Amino acid sequence: MSPLYEPWDEKRGAEIIAENSKHEGPTLVILHALQEAFGYVPEPAIPMVATALNLSRAEIYGVFTFYHDFRKQPAGRHVLKLCRAEACQAAGGDALAARAEKKLGIAIGNTTADESVTFEPIYCLGLCATAPSAMLDGRLVGRLDEKRLDALVAEAQR
Amino acid sequence: MKMRIFVPRDAGAIAVGADEVVAALEQAAAKRDLPIQIIRTGSRGLYWLEPMVEVATVKGRVAYGPVSPADVPSVFEAMASNGPHALRLGLADEIPWLKRQTRLTFARCGVIDPRSVDDYRAHGGYKGLERALSLTPQAILADVTASGLRGRGGAGFPTGIKWKTVADASASRKYIVCNADEGDSGTFADRMIMEGDPFVVIEGMTIAAITVGATKGYIYIRSEYPHAVEAMNAAIAAANRAGFLGTRIGGSAHSFDLEVRVGAGAYVCGEETSLLESLEGRRGLVRAKPPLPAHKGLFGKPTVINNVLSYAAIPFILDNGAKAYADFGMGRSRGTMPIQLAGNIKFGGLFETAFGVTLGELIDDIGGGTFTGRPVRAVQVGGPLGAYFPRALFDTPFDYEAFAARDGLIGHGGIVVFDDTVDMAKQARFAMEFCAIESCGKCTPCRIGSTRGVETIDKIRSGERVAENLAVVEDLCNTMKFGSLCALGGFTPYPVMSALKHFKQDFGPAPTRLQAAE
Numbered sequence: 001m002s003p004l005y006e007p008w009d010e011k012r013g014a015e016i017i018a019e020n021s022k023h024e025g026p027t028l029v030i031l032h033a034l035q036e037a038f039g040y041v042p043e044p045a046i047p048m049v050a051t052a053l054n055l056s057r058a059e060i061y062g063v064f065t066f067y068h069d070f071r072k073q074p075a076g077r078h079v080l081k082l083c084r085a086e087a088c089q090a091a092g093g094d095a096l097a098a099r100a101e102k103k104l105g106i107a108i109g110n111t112t113a114d115e116s117v118t119f120e121p122i123y124c125l126g127l128c129a130t131a132p133s134a135m136l137d138g139r140l141v142g143r144l145d146e147k148r149l150d151a152l153v154a155e156a157q158r
Numbered sequence: 159m160k161m162r163i164f165v166p167r168d169a170g171a172i173a174v175g176a177d178e179v180v181a182a183l184e185q186a187a188a189k190r191d192l193p194i195q196i197i198r199t200g201s202r203g204l205y206w207l208e209p210m211v212e213v214a215t216v217k218g219r220v221a222y223g224p225v226s227p228a229d230v231p232s233v234f235e236a237m238a239s240n241g242p243h244a245l246r247l248g249l250a251d252e253i254p255w256l257k258r259q260t261r262l263t264f265a266r267c268g269v270i271d272p273r274s275v276d277d278y279r280a281h282g283g284y285k286g287l288e289r290a291l292s293l294t295p296q297a298i299l300a301d302v303t304a305s306g307l308r309g310r311g312g313a314g315f316p317t318g319i320k321w322k323t324v325a326d327a328s329a330s331r332k333y334i335v336c337n338a339d340e341g342d343s344g345t346f347a348d349r350m351i352m353e354g355d356p357f358v359v360i361e362g363m364t365i366a367a368i369t370v371g372a373t374k375g376y377i378y379i380r381s382e383y384p385h386a387v388e389a390m391n392a393a394i395a396a397a398n399r400a401g402f403l404g405t406r407i408g409g410s411a412h413s414f415d416l417e418v419r420v421g422a423g424a425y426v427c428g429e430e431t432s433l434l435e436s437l438e439g440r441r442g443l444v445r446a447k448p449p450l451p452a453h454k455g456l457f458g459k460p461t462v463i464n465n466v467l468s469y470a471a472i473p474f475i476l477d478n479g480a481k482a483y484a485d486f487g488m489g490r491s492r493g494t495m496p497i498q499l500a501g502n503i504k505f506g507g508l509f510e511t512a513f514g515v516t517l518g519e520l521i522d523d524i525g526g527g528t529f530t531g532r533p534v535r536a537v538q539v540g541g542p543l544g545a546y547f548p549r550a551l552f553d554t555p556f557d558y559e560a561f562a563a564r565d566g567l568i569g570h571g572g573i574v575v576f577d578d579t580v581d582m583a584k585q586a587r588f589a590m591e592f593c594a595i596e597s598c599g600k601c602t603p604c605r606i607g608s609t610r611g612v613e614t615i616d617k618i619r620s621g622e623r624v625a626e627n628l629a630v631v632e633d634l635c636n637t638m639k640f641g642s643l644c645a646l647g648g649f650t651p652y653p654v655m656s657a658l659k660h661f662k663q664d665f666g667p668a669p670t671r672l673q674a675a676e
Contacts, residue, residue, distance in 0.1 A: 024438075024457065025437055025438040025439035025440075025457070026439055027439030027440070028419070028420075028421075028422055028436065028439055029419070029439075031422070032381075032420060032422065053439075059440075062441050063439065063440060063441055066424065066441040066442060066598075067421075067422030067423055067424050067442075068422070068423035068424060069381050069421075069422035069423035070422060083343075085343030085344075085542070085592075086343040086344060086501065086538055086542060086574045086585070086588070087343045087344045087500040087501040087572075087574045088343070088501075089501075089585075089588070090500075090501030090502040090574050090575060090576045090577075090580070091501055091502050091529075092502075122382060123341065123343065123382075123425060123592070123595075123596075124341060124342070124343045124345075124382060125169070125173075125382055125383075126169065126170070126340060126345070126346040126348075126349040126382065126383060127169065127170050127173050127346065128343060128344045128345070128346055128498065128500030128501065128506070128572070128574065129170065129205035129206070129346065129498070129499065129500050129503070129506030129507045129508075130170050130173055130174050130205050130208065130506070131500065131501060131502075133173055138384065140169055140172055140173035140385075141173055142170065142173030142174045143173075143174055
């Protein structure tokens with residue numbers, strides 16, 4: 001169940017920017033809204049946000065690149081995030097990360113060549129008492145073991 | 159009469175199948191043609207028992223757990239007939255792990271429907287605000303100060319003093335900001351309370367607003383917590399409908415609007431000034447202090463910025479009086495702390511108790527040791543910036559000063575347990591690596607020190623001039639500790655230095671380390 005995104009469209013982008021410009025300090029709100037619509041923040045949107053907020057293009061680009069969440073390009077059809085923080089490390093997360101990398105054939109932080117899966121580290125989902133944990137397209141999975149991880153990877157590859 | 163069944167909507171319960179259990183319950187009820195009402199609550203915080211399902215009986219709520227979808231048909235039978243079952247835990251309130259806690263802040267979490275103002279009020283909610291509305295701001299400040307409440311985010315700054323500074327400031331506009339950027343691994347109390355009892359956070363923020371004269375508030379929640387974002391938004395909408403937010407709160411002259419803002423995956427935004435920058439729509443660069451946020455905070459206006467748990471403690475204090483809260487605790491750490499037991503632990507979850515409980519009691523007695531069954535070797539207290547403690551320090555009482563005296567910190571109250579397979583040099587390296595990934599880049603010790611730290615620890619691990627490089631790490635840590643702008647660079651030395659101090663045998667070339675372990 002991968003979310004379906006709209007293709008980049010300047011008019012639609014302008015609408016989203018206008019809708020979200022009314023907030024106090026709207027930059028992050030706008031970038032989130034753009035990514036929610038298009039699956040990433042298309043580069044042509046950056047100068048549009050700058051113009052709408054009367055800020056420099058560099059300022060908006062700086063915000064865009066500062067935060068880990070914002071994507072420069074679309075992710076794979078499925079996004080698998082594996083927690084790599086301490087509580088999950090203590091519960092065997094390192095071995096699971098290595099296992100998933102092997103199964104997917106990519107290092108964590110990359111997208112498979114067929115663009116089916118983006119595999120990313122995440123630093124804490126707040127599920128530290130049911131560690132190790134992961135998130136597949138927004139769905140949370142705790143108490144990961146090899147079997148549950150394999151099922152998750154297989155699901156992402158489908 | 160409909161059977162009333164309670165299943166958590168908490169993200170931690172959902173991650174282990176709570177939604178599937180709900181579906182199976184509905185199916186089982188349909189099959190038996192028994193009318194049921196399923197109430198989605200928060201979690202009680204006994205995570206090894208999640209999904210924990212409760213059913214209302216004349217004697218109280220009877221719990222079952224951990225329930226898998228496959229268990230549901232037989233559990234449902236047991237519920238309907240009040241019969242025995244292997245997963246039956248008895249009355250939820252009588253479960254020893256829960257009963258021995260002192261739940262002041264988390265009293266309602268896992269009990270009530272987090273989307274219902276009525277349910278919140280039926281369980282004592284909004285009584286604190288009611289009393290606050292009958293008091294002068296000075297009287298509220300006196301209560302908050304006398305309670306001894308200290309910032310639960312980690313820094314432990316007295317909440318009453320912070321509020322007074324903002325109350326005394328004159329400005330056209332003031333803000334209340336809630337720091338819900340709970341990025342520390344091993345902590346989940348903010349998430350739990352936002353998902354399980356969001357109104358207590360709203361009530362605490364509202365009391366802050368009427369005390370200092372603020373009319374607008376923001377809750378900054380990290381993007382890794384989509385369930386908490388949804389729960390807070392639903393609760394804010396419900397509070398607005400019920401007249402507890404918006405104009406003329408509870409029929410008073412006060413107005414207060416509340417809005418959720420979502421972070422974007424930057425750990426450093428949990429630092430308060432970085433969070434304010436982010437709320438203003440900028441890169442989360444840490445600000446130099448002074449000026450304090452209490453004087454010049456959000457958009458340059460006086461701002462109260464507190465952690466979720468600080469606000470959540472306020473309604474109890476106002477409702478029951480400062481003394482009722484301050485009577486718990488030890489030394490200068492008053493009241494209760496929601497402690498989070500995580501990582502490789504048998505009975506992991508949320509344990510709210512008065513300050514003063516020792517680390518050993520928490521890990522061995524309450525937590526039951528590791529789930530792998532291996533000996534506990536190290537525990538990290540207070541998140542990625544907290545120190546690693548060996549068993550030799552397990553007599554340390556949970557108290558801000560006691561931890562500081564042993565070169566550690568309690569931070570946000572998270573404890574991550576590691577068994578004897580842990581490689582502490584690797585953990586020290588991770589602390590530096592995490593700092594390098596998450597550094598905002600504004601100050602040099604943090605930005606460059608962390609990267610050099612990773613490189614130097616790598617050299618040590620490969621056996622390259624170990625003694626000299628250990629000296630370099632120590633030197634780097636001192637520079638970071640005393641030269642960084644905020645706690646990210648300033649506290650990263652805690653895990654690194656504590657690992658070096660207490661687990662020195664792990665630092666050296668890999669072969670030696672393996673031999674030493676044998």
